[in-house]
Amino acid sequence: MTLFFTSDTHFGHGGALGLFKRPFDSVVEMNRAMVEGWNETVGPEDEVWHLGDFAIGPKGAALAELFRSLNGRKHLVAGNNDSPEARALPGWASVSPYAEMEIGGRLLVMCHFPFRSWNRMAKGAIDLHGHSHGTMKPLLRQVDVGVDAWNFRPASLDEVLERAAARRRA
Numbered sequence: 001m002t003l004f005f006t007s008d009t010h011f012g013h014g015g016a017l018g019l020f021k022r023p024f025d026s027v028v029e030m031n032r033a034m035v036e037g038w039n040e041t042v043g044p045e046d047e048v049w050h051l052g053d054f055a056i057g058p059k060g061a062a063l064a065e066l067f068r069s070l071n072g073r074k075h076l077v078a079g080n081n082d083s084p085e086a087r088a089l090p091g092w093a094s095v096s097p098y099a100e101m102e103i104g105g106r107l108l109v110m111c112h113f114p115f116r117s118w119n120r121m122a123k124g125a126i127d128l129h130g131h132s133h134g135t136m137k138p139l140l141r142q143v144d145v146g147v148d149a150w151n152f153r154p155a156s157l158d159e160v161l162e163r164a165a166a167r168r169r170a
Contacts (some may be wrong), residue, residue: 001076002043002047002157003155004155005040005110005128005157006053006142006146007146008079008131009019011056012031012057013057014027015058023106025103031066033152034147041153041154042154047072047073047074049099049110050079052078052112052131053082056083068091075093075094075095075096075099076092076094076096077097077110078096078112079131099110104148105155107112107126108127108128109126112131124141126141126143127142129144129145130144130146134146134149143163
C-alpha cells in the first residue's frame with residue numbers, strides 16, 4: 001500500500017478552467033484527465049488523503065459515480081467548497097476538517113488551508129495543504145498537495161517528502 005495526497009480537484013467546476021488556468025478545453029476533458037491521472041497513479045489498495053474541494057458541480061448519482069471511479073481508500077479533509085453531499089458520500093474512510101498522521105517519526109499536519117504555523121512546526125512537522133492552487137510561496141516544511149501543483153494527479157508520500165526536503169536544501 002502506498003500513501004498519496006491530493007487536493008483541489010474541483011471535479012465538475014467549469015470556473016476552475018479559467019480561475020486556475022487549467023490546460024483543458026472543457027470540464028469533461030478536465031474530469032477525464034484527472035480521473036485517468038488518479039487511476040494511473042493510485043492502485044486499488046492504496047490510500048489517498050484528499051485535502052478538500054473534491055467536486056463542485058456534480059450531484060446525486062453523477063457525484064457518486066465519479067467518486068466510485070477513483071482508485072484507493074479515500075479520506076476527505078474537507079475544504080471550503082465541499083458540499084454536505086460530497087462530505088456524505090458513502091465510501092470515504094474518514095471525513096474531518098483537520099488531520100494529523102505520524103509516519104517514521106515525522107508528523108504530517110493536514111488541512112485544506114495552508115497554515116502560517118502548525119503543531120510541532122519547530123520539531124520538523126510538515127504542513128500539507130491545498131486551497132492555493134500552487135500559487136502561494138510555501139514556508140519551510142510546507143507542501144501544497146493540490147492537483148495544480150502536481151500535474152493533476154495525487155502525489156505519493158515519497159514525492160511530498162522529497163519536495164519538502166528540496167525546499168530545506170534550497
